[in-house]
Amino acid sequence: MQFPSRRRKNNINPQTELYGHALQFYGQPPLENISLSEFETFAVDRLKLLKTIENLGVSYVKLSEQYAKKLETEFKNLNFPYRPDAKRRKDHISHFILRLAYCQTEDLRRWFIQQEVDLFRYRFNDLPPKHKLEFLHRNNLQYDTISVEEKKTLLDKLVNSSYAVSGITVEDQDFYKVPFQDALDLVRTRKVYLKAGYVYIPHQDIVTIVLNDFRTRLSKALALTARSLPAVHSDERLQPLLNHLSHAYVGQDYSIQKNVGKISLEQIDSLSGKSFPLCMRQLHQNLRESHHLRHGGRMQYGLFLKGIGLSLEQALQFWRSEFIRGKVDADKFDKAYAYGIRHMFGKEGKRADYTPYSCMKVILSNPPSQGDHHGCPFRHSDPELLKQKLQFYKVSPSGISQILELVKGMHYQLACQKYFELTHNVSEASFSLNHPNQYFIESQRVLGGGKDIKREMDTPQRSQDNHTWSDISSLSSPTSFCLIICEEWWLSENQESFALKWRQLL
Ligand code: SF4
The missing domain is CATH 1.20.930.80 (Transcription Elongation Factor S-II; Chain A)
Known part of the structure; x- marks a missing residue:
């Protein structure tokens, strides 16, 4: 361009x-x-x-x-x-x-x-x-330093008025003579000596003016x-x-499902309490309570679940079983909602493989309105409501104050990271939070003592056959191809590149 x-x-x-x-x-x-x-x-x-x-x-x-x-x-x-x-x-x-x-x-x-x-x-x-x-002069901030003689004359005044300057250091350091209107912050906080419309700013404070x-x-x-x-x-x-x-998220792409099938539906309740970030925990809780989520919530939570490893079949089963407990019968679910879930997995419409939402996306787009449960609680909840939620989740009073302070400063992801530290009992998180799925993975790592998520259900056995990619692509039968793919999925050292090859081939 x-x-x-x-x-x-x-x-x-x-x-x-x-x-x-x-x-x-x-x-x-x-x-x-x-x-x-x-x-x-x-x-x-x-x-x-x-x-x-x-x-x-x-x-x-x-x-x-x-x-x-x-x-x-x-x-x-x-x-x-x-x-x-x-x-x-x-x-x-x-x-x-x-x-x-x-x-x-x-x-x-x-x-x-x-x-x-x-x-x-x-x-x-x-x-x-x-x-x-040099920088000041290049940018028309023509502040000059005062001479040694002037410094000596004003020594007492400079020492008394300038914060953190002693008589010994005055001689060693430069003072800038600046029109007072350029340094109102320093004048207001009485940190500088003011005389005849000029303030005398020690070298370390000139940065305030420039900033x-x-x-x-x-x-x-x-x-x-x-x-x-x-x-x-x-x-x-x-x-x-x-x-x-x-809305950029500059980290890992969580659309690549590393853990497909490693999560069982029975695990979701306990995982939501232990390893889901607050946004997903509240979505899960509301889904369980009202047996329904509106579109924004289904998208945010559905893609998150896909990212942590739910397969399409599991997702359909999960949403169906919850929705039919409420006002939606199985027939209506299949007609009105199943399409959306298959769409999320790239099986309908333009067949795009949708990516789980990053924190930036959740925070900045589609704010929740009345009756919605999606969004980021640190950004979209009223502070009093957020406080109640945190109390309900047993965060300590001092932890709640720290979180609310970060929220006040609009550091929503850092507030979430603090929530992670407090709920996982770690003094300092070793990552910088950008994505709800990253939260989940890091949580599993901490809870599993450094190991990634383990499946509680049966894990497919390692095959004794050591298939290579060329072996697989040369197979003519789609059935045997799929079977070997499943085995290879678990065997593969590099599941991401494997998944890519798979998609290309299909
Ligand atoms: S900061 Fe990110 S992970 Fe945490 S609650 Fe908000 S959107 Fe969810």
């Missing part, structure tokens, strides 16, 4: 202009052509980075040693170089792509701004002092970008990509 070009001033190479410093306010959009695959890769990598920032921001003190160390590792893993000698193109382009995806709603904008500001804070603090000053500026610019830029969305949406190549990104 092509980003709109801009007129070049004074023959300055735009790349040099844009990437002359390790950090930028992202004032200029990218000027070059990129392929759609690069577009997608950059966007997904930045999204992963922002999600890491969100998680770390809640688990660690921001800018603490551990926080910085983990973030630096993530930078390396995602190949996001930004130091002076590295290319900064990916950082720049990926930021602008996510702007397009995350300007669409108030919730998305708020989330994006928060993570970008945290990322910026980390990177600004990581710069050497000389580069910080405020960055936040304001980004917020305005997102509002402007939102206005141009109709034009972007008219591009049929971009629209699906952008829509996907704003």
